Amino acid sequence: MARSxxxxxxxxxxxxxxxxxxxxxxxxxxxxxxxxxxxxxxLAIVFDMQAAMARLGSATDMWLAxxxxxxxxxxxxxxxxxxxxxxxxxxxxxxxxxxxLLWIGASGMGCLRTWATAGWxxxxxxxxxxxxxxxxxxxxxxMVVMLRRAYPLHPVLTSMLAGxxxxxxxxxxxxxxxxxxxxxxxxxxxxxxxxxxxxxxxxSGRRLLRR
Amino acid sequence: xxxxxxxxxPGAFRAFGRSMxxxxxxxxxLGGLMASAQxxxxxxxxxLLRDCVPVIRAVARGRGVPPEAIDDVVxxxxxxxxxxxxxxxxxRPFRAWLRTxxxxxxxxxxxxxxxxxxxxxxxxxxxETHPAAAxxxxxxxxxxxxxxxxxxxxxxxxxxxxxxxxxxxxAEAARATGRSPGALKVNLHRALKTLRARLSGEEG
Numbered sequence: 001m002a003r004s005x006x007x008x009x010x011x012x013x014x015x016x017x018x019x020x021x022x023x024x025x026x027x028x029x030x031x032x033x034x035x036x037x038x039x040x041x042x043l044a045i046v047f048d049m050q051a052a053m054a055r056l057g058s059a060t061d062m063w064l065a066x067x068x069x070x071x072x073x074x075x076x077x078x079x080x081x082x083x084x085x086x087x088x089x090x091x092x093x094x095x096x097x098x099x100x101l102l103w104i105g106a107s108g109m110g111c112l113r114t115w116a117t118a119g120w121x122x123x124x125x126x127x128x129x130x131x132x133x134x135x136x137x138x139x140x141x142x143m144v145v146m147l148r149r150a151y152p153l154h155p156v157l158t159s160m161l162a163g164x165x166x167x168x169x170x171x172x173x174x175x176x177x178x179x180x181x182x183x184x185x186x187x188x189x190x191x192x193x194x195x196x197x198x199x200x201x202x203x204s205g206r207r208l209l210r211r
Numbered sequence: 212x213x214x215x216x217x218x219x220x221p222g223a224f225r226a227f228g229r230s231m232x233x234x235x236x237x238x239x240x241l242g243g244l245m246a247s248a249q250x251x252x253x254x255x256x257x258x259l260l261r262d263c264v265p266v267i268r269a270v271a272r273g274r275g276v277p278p279e280a281i282d283d284v285v286x287x288x289x290x291x292x293x294x295x296x297x298x299x300x301x302x303r304p305f306r307a308w309l310r311t312x313x314x315x316x317x318x319x320x321x322x323x324x325x326x327x328x329x330x331x332x333x334x335x336x337x338x339e340t341h342p343a344a345a346x347x348x349x350x351x352x353x354x355x356x357x358x359x360x361x362x363x364x365x366x367x368x369x370x371x372x373x374x375x376x377x378x379x380x381x382a383e384a385a386r387a388t389g390r391s392p393g394a395l396k397v398n399l400h401r402a403l404k405t406l407r408a409r410l411s412g413e414e415g
Contacts (some may be wrong), residue, residue: 001264002282004385004392005289009260011391012293019297020252083299086315089310151295153315 022150025081025088032077035142036192040176041133047177056176061109068103069172072096076165079145083158084150084209096164101167112188128174128186132193135170142199144208152209158180159205163198170197234306241305260289263309270313280320282382286318286392316401359409363402366390370398371406 023031044052058064075096082092143162152158171190201208241262247255264285271284276323291312299308373384374395383393388395 001261002285002382002386004382005264005282005285007389008286008289008391008393009257009386011393012260013257014255015293016248016251016256019249021249021300022297024300085300086295086311087299087303088311150407151291151298153311211246 002149004142004174010168015135016107017054022085025078025085028081028146028150029074029078032081032139032146032165033169034073036073036139036173039138040173043177049176052176058112059113061106062175064106065110066172066175068099068101069168069175071099072103073168073172076161076168077143080147080158080161080165081150082155083154083161084152086151086153090154090157093161095104096161096168100164101144107191110158116185126189128189129193129196131174132143132167132170132190133197135173136166136197139166139169140197141159146211155209156202159209160198160202162205164194167194167197238306241309242299242301242303245296246300246303247302249299249301262280263289263292264310266306270310274314274317274321276317276326278318280324280380280382283380283392284313284317284320286385287320287383288313290393291316297327299348344414356406356410359406360402362409363405365400367402367405370395371402374399 022028042062056066079092082088082095083090140162143166144159147158147162172196174190241259243257244259244262245313248259267285267288271281276284288309295312299305300335322328360368362378363371369388369390370384373379373387376382377384379387381395384395385392390398
């Protein structure tokens with residue numbers, strides 16, 4: 001063994017302090033999902049929960065899309081925390097894919113349904129965009145703080161999954177409290193917002209999570 | 212022939228089983244050492260890091276790291292093991308945990324080397340085609356830079372001389388100076404910062 005390696009081992013030994021083991025990825029994901037539920041509950045006090053449920057029940061694609069986005073958020077969060085621990089295969093990144101496809105598929109069906117009845121209303125729905133970004137922000141901060149406690153060896157992939165989880169969670173929250181039926185234009189702006197949030201986290205991942 | 216093959220097979224299976232057992236035992240032993248290290252057991256940590264070295268070397272070789280850079284990968288991986296030790300879960304195989312870290316560090320090093328090589332080519336082209344290259348006051352720049360380097364604190368001066376002027380690898384520089392790679396890195400970073408501040412201050 002090289003002398004400098006010997007010396008490094010000695011120095012690392014000198015710097016050894018007891019550490020508290022980080023919680024398992026499942027527990028971290030549940031903790032973060034709990035935080036999202038807390039935000040939703042906070043909004044439920046302000047908004048009309050019964051109307052939200054009635055809206056979700058009004059069409060199959062609506063509740064399928066909501067189920068898809070909830071599952072995407074949960075599975076993307078789980079995958080992000082798995083990838084943040086060394087020794088876990090990168091295949092975890094594929095975990096949210098089926099849920100994401102369900103979400104995209106059901107939303108697409110919703111788009112077609114509202115397009116057939118109402119067409120494009122021509123409006124720019126910046127409030128949808130801002131809501132998703134606004135709800136994503138605290139979720140993303142919490143997620144990044146938690147991920148930094150771990151040790152992500154693939155920062156970009158991990159932060160992309162984190163971004164997807166945050167965007168999916170906030171899109172779910174928005175779909176509950178969205179005033180009126182989600183029109184084609186709304187859904188298009190939701191998709192744009194989700195892509196934007198995911199892209200921002202992916203791009204800043206290297207800086208936020210590099211170790 | 213047939214009976215011979217048949218009579219060999221159980222032996223081969225037993226050998227395979229033994230080697231699997233052995234690897235499982237080794238994993239359990241290393242995992243146990245890390246679990247003790249997590250509570251602050253210095254002796255266990257020392258033994259663990261020593262046992263990590265051959266595993267890391269094998270990973271680096273497998274990834275195609277050139278022999279002279281393998282020590283760099285070993286040291287960077289050991290540093291990462293130190294910083295990430297709270298993420299090891301003793302119920303999981305230790306070597307899988309270690310291998311992913313070593314692979315990451317090996318890939319980082321290969322990428323760094325690739326970038327350096329491509330930059331060097333570009334620098335040459337830039338130098339040769341630069342209009343001011345012919346009359347550039349190379350000696351003056353050198354003297355100014357030399358003076359600035361001489362004015363650095365001892366550790367920083369050593370780091371910049373070994374790692375940039377003599378173009379030594381982190382491991383070689385560590386051997387030559389008797390400092391750890393971590394300390395050299397920190398010193399190089401500080402030296403570059405100081406030089407940048409001094410040189411830009413003089414020009415501006």
